[in-house]
Amino acid sequence: MNRPMKGPIGGSFGSGAVALTALSPGQSGVVFQILGGRGKVQRLIDLGLVPGTRITVIRSAAFGGPIEISVRGTNLAIGRGIASRILVIPG
Amino acid sequence: MDAQEEEKTIEIALAGNANVGKSVIFNALTGLNQSVGNWPGKTVERAEGTLFYKGYKIRVIDLPGIYSLSVYSMEEIVTRDYISSRNADFVINVIDASALERNLFFTFQLMEMEAPLIIALNQIDFAEKKGIKINVEKLSDLLGVPVFPTVAIRGTGIDNILNFIIDVKEKKKEFKPAKIEYGKEVEEAINLILEKLREYKLKITKYYPERWVAIKLLEQDEQITQRVSEEENGSDIVTFAEKIAKNLEEIHGEPSWMVLSSERYSKANRIATEVEHFERRPKKSKSEILEEVTGGPKLGLITLIMVMVAIFYGVFTFGAFLEDLLTTYMDMFMEYTRGVLSDILGHFGSALIVDGLIGGIASGIAVAIPYILTFYLIISFLEDSGYLPRAAFVIDSFMHKIGLHGKAFIPMIISFGCNVPAIAGTRIMETRRERLIAAMLSVMVPCSATTVVILGIVAKFIGILPALGLYLLDIILIIVLGKILYRWLPGEGTGLIMEIPPYKLPSIKNVVIKAWVNIKEFLMIALPVIGLGSVFLEFLYVTNYIEVFSMIFNPLIVGILHLPEQATVPLILGILRKEMTLILIAEAFGTTNLALVMTPVQMIVFTAVTMIYIPCIATIAALIKEFGWKISLAMTIITILLAVFVGAILTAILPLFLG
Numbered sequence: 114m115n116r117p118m119k120g121p122i123g124g125s126f127g128s129g130a131v132a133l134t135a136l137s138p139g140q141s142g143v144v145f146q147i148l149g150g151r152g153k154v155q156r157l158i159d160l161g162l163v164p165g166t167r168i169t170v171i172r173s174a175a176f177g178g179p180i181e182i183s184v185r186g187t188n189l190a191i192g193r194g195i196a197s198r199i200l201v202i203p204g
Numbered sequence: 205m206d207a208q209e210e211e212k213t214i215e216i217a218l219a220g221n222a223n224v225g226k227s228v229i230f231n232a233l234t235g236l237n238q239s240v241g242n243w244p245g246k247t248v249e250r251a252e253g254t255l256f257y258k259g260y261k262i263r264v265i266d267l268p269g270i271y272s273l274s275v276y277s278m279e280e281i282v283t284r285d286y287i288s289s290r291n292a293d294f295v296i297n298v299i300d301a302s303a304l305e306r307n308l309f310f311t312f313q314l315m316e317m318e319a320p321l322i323i324a325l326n327q328i329d330f331a332e333k334k335g336i337k338i339n340v341e342k343l344s345d346l347l348g349v350p351v352f353p354t355v356a357i358r359g360t361g362i363d364n365i366l367n368f369i370i371d372v373k374e375k376k377k378e379f380k381p382a383k384i385e386y387g388k389e390v391e392e393a394i395n396l397i398l399e400k401l402r403e404y405k406l407k408i409t410k411y412y413p414e415r416w417v418a419i420k421l422l423e424q425d426e427q428i429t430q431r432v433s434e435e436e437n438g439s440d441i442v443t444f445a446e447k448i449a450k451n452l453e454e455i456h457g458e459p460s461w462m463v464l465s466s467e468r469y470s471k472a473n474r475i476a477t478e479v480e481h482f483e484r485r486p487k488k489s490k491s492e493i494l495e496e497v498t499g500g501p502k503l504g505l506i507t508l509i510m511v512m513v514a515i516f517y518g519v520f521t522f523g524a525f526l527e528d529l530l531t532t533y534m535d536m537f538m539e540y541t542r543g544v545l546s547d548i549l550g551h552f553g554s555a556l557i558v559d560g561l562i563g564g565i566a567s568g569i570a571v572a573i574p575y576i577l578t579f580y581l582i583i584s585f586l587e588d589s590g591y592l593p594r595a596a597f598v599i600d601s602f603m604h605k606i607g608l609h610g611k612a613f614i615p616m617i618i619s620f621g622c623n624v625p626a627i628a629g630t631r632i633m634e635t636r637r638e639r640l641i642a643a644m645l646s647v648m649v650p651c652s653a654t655t656v657v658i659l660g661i662v663a664k665f666i667g668i669l670p671a672l673g674l675y676l677l678d679i680i681l682i683i684v685l686g687k688i689l690y691r692w693l694p695g696e697g698t699g700l701i702m703e704i705p706p707y708k709l710p711s712i713k714n715v716v717i718k719a720w721v722n723i724k725e726f727l728m729i730a731l732p733v734i735g736l737g738s739v740f741l742e743f744l745y746v747t748n749y750i751e752v753f754s755m756i757f758n759p760l761i762v763g764i765l766h767l768p769e770q771a772t773v774p775l776i777l778g779i780l781r782k783e784m785t786l787i788l789i790a791e792a793f794g795t796t797n798l799a800l801v802m803t804p805v806q807m808i809v810f811t812a813v814t815m816i817y818i819p820c821i822a823t824i825a826a827l828i829k830e831f832g833w834k835i836s837l838a839m840t841i842i843t844i845l846l847a848v849f850v851g852a853i854l855t856a857i858l859p860l861f862l863g
Contacts, residue, residue, distance in 0.1 A: 151461070152276050156701055158465045159272035161306050164458065166469070175501035178601035179610065179700050185469075187303045188706075190597045192609055192699030 142201035222269030526574030560742030579621030588710030607690025817847030
């Protein structure tokens with residue numbers, strides 16, 4: 114799972130990807146890659162975080178708590194540890 | 205069952221994501237006519253009910269709320285096995301109209317399994333409020349599946365589904381499970397594996413649709429790949445599928461399973477875009493203010509604390525009111541039966557039955573119904589409204605400090621009412637390791653019975669501050685224990701991944717049904733063990749064998765904890781129900797004014813021990829049901845050791861503060 118993955122929507126996102134935790138509330142981005150083993154990655158994919166999907170950060174909880182994002186018309190809370198392994202292209 | 209009767213029986217299953225109103229539809233269909241159990245061999249809840257409609261007996265199975273069939277949880281395994289068993293005449297896929305795309309992802313997986321699918325397009329009113337209008341006919345055409353719009357909370361549309369089912373059964377309508385096709389490249393890969401499967405005629409295709417097996421092999425699904433490789437020539441197919449998967453991987457630059465998930469989502473997106481019509485952008489609404497107040501970084505925590513205080517206040521004022529009412533009637537009933545039975549059975553027999561069996565069960569009910577029912581009503585309301593996930597969201601970082609994540613907050617808050625339902629509530633955790641930690645910590649949470657003791661002894665005779673101090677002590681113990689378990693138990697922690705559903709106004713009917721089903725489950729676990737335990741202990745009491753136990757435990761209770769001798773029996777009997785310690789110690793001393801007979805230190809130690817030691821017998825029964833007797837025994841021993849340890853320390857250091 115360590116080899117780089119190309120997003121499915123044309124072109125290659127060579128650089129510019131940041132961890133989801135780097136986005137602040139209100140900011141959007143496109144999922145680039147999720148780091149981790151199949152089990153953990155599949156759970157996120159099942160919930161709609163397929164590479165190429167547009168997400169928006171809604172809010173983040175205090176004291177290093179989770180991040181709430183909006184994806185495909187639903188809202189998800191994602192713990193900070195997991196969120197730091199979701200790479201997104203901001204914008 | 206004769207043929208005629210069989211014809212008149214239909215089995216339907218409800219499948220869908222969490223938070224789509226599936227249980228509301230289930231409750232609307234079956235009302236109180238339902239039972240909750242476990243799936244065979246699994247600790248996954250199985251809710252089942254029946255309804256009678258137009259001369260048919262319809263069995264309804266409520267499948268767990270899940271997002272996928274990729275088998276990363278027991279809920280997904282159970283669903284997969286059930287669908288492939290072909291027991292269901294119809295599978296009703298409940299989908300949330302306001303989140304069509306995400307829901308269709310799961311629908312496609314049901315279609316891959318060639319389930320006899322009907323779609324209930326639920327919460328259509330809510331979607332409209334969000335400005336989404338859905339072309340139902342077009343959706344049905346594109347999927348090849350009958351679609352019925354419903355508003356489950358008001359019961360709208362459910363009859364249409366039932367009528368359709370009956371019509372199909374009476375052959376007035378044609379019905380064929382729809383199939384699903386993906387993009388050209390993926391289809392080619394699936395078909396290559398499919399041909400090979402047909403050629404080898406594997407047994408697995410008798411249990412599962414062959415195309416589905418092909419898809420799972422392409423996805424490198426662990427369970428199916430394993431099963432295929434166990435068959436004769438199976439490993440050939442596995443190797444072949446690996447080659448095809450590799451090929452697909454090279455084209456797309458991502459693993460084959462991710463290619464398929466992407467396919468499903470892009471198809472879901474295409475269909476959703478075609479059938480959805482956005483009327484207007486929803487404007488900032490009241491619910492957004494509510495979101496900020498309950499989910500905002502600082503505000504959310506303040507709200508959470510206020511909600512918890514309100515829950516306790518509600519439970520203890522309304523619960524106490526109900527308890528007074530109930531105990532009055534229970535006492536009258538006990539006195540009456542004592543009068544009748546002592547004539548027949550004599551003093552010994554009537555004591556066993558009246559004080560043991562009836563007394564035990566009666567006070568079980570008197571405690572269960574008032575506090576736990578009130579608590580369940582509040583929790584069900586908060587659950588249906590959507591508040592609980594917000595609470596889990598704001599408390600997540602704190603829960604990480606005790607080795608868990610935000611979701612564990614839900615069983616732990618339930619524990620404040622009663623530990624029994626909290627044990628089953630730990631199922632929302634993803635791994636067994638986390639379920640164990642959550643259960644151990646939930647058992648440490650003071651339940652309503654323990655709170656009665658804390659209030660009745662420490663708060664009443666010493667003051668509210670020492671009582672709060674005991675709570676604080678308990679929280680510290682939970683944190684320390686959580687940290688230790690997190691470090692010691694094998695495996696690693698998982699983080700929080702949870703949907704935050706939109707706020708909804710709960711249906712009172714649904715809240716009441718939910719509370720009732722939970723109470724029923726509680727009584728089924730608790731009453732038998734409380735009844736039997738009460739008879740046994742009453743026997744020890746009447747025969748004076750209890751003295752033997754006192755002699756065994758006296759060195760511990762008098763010697764180490766410096767408690768009066770009279771405390772021994774109450775602490776032994778407290779295993780039945782914790783508030784018994786308060787009642788019995790007052791009886792043992794012959795006064796309810798404990799301040800006259802115990803020092804403040806003794807009262808605090810006695811209460812602290814009651815709070816920490818041994819989960820009550822009903823909790824132990826729940827633990828055995830959930831985790832087996834070994835783990836229950838281990839947890840019981842841990843709590844006893846902890847109670848003695850803390851009691852001994854308090855005995856040593858409290859005199860320095862209290863003089």
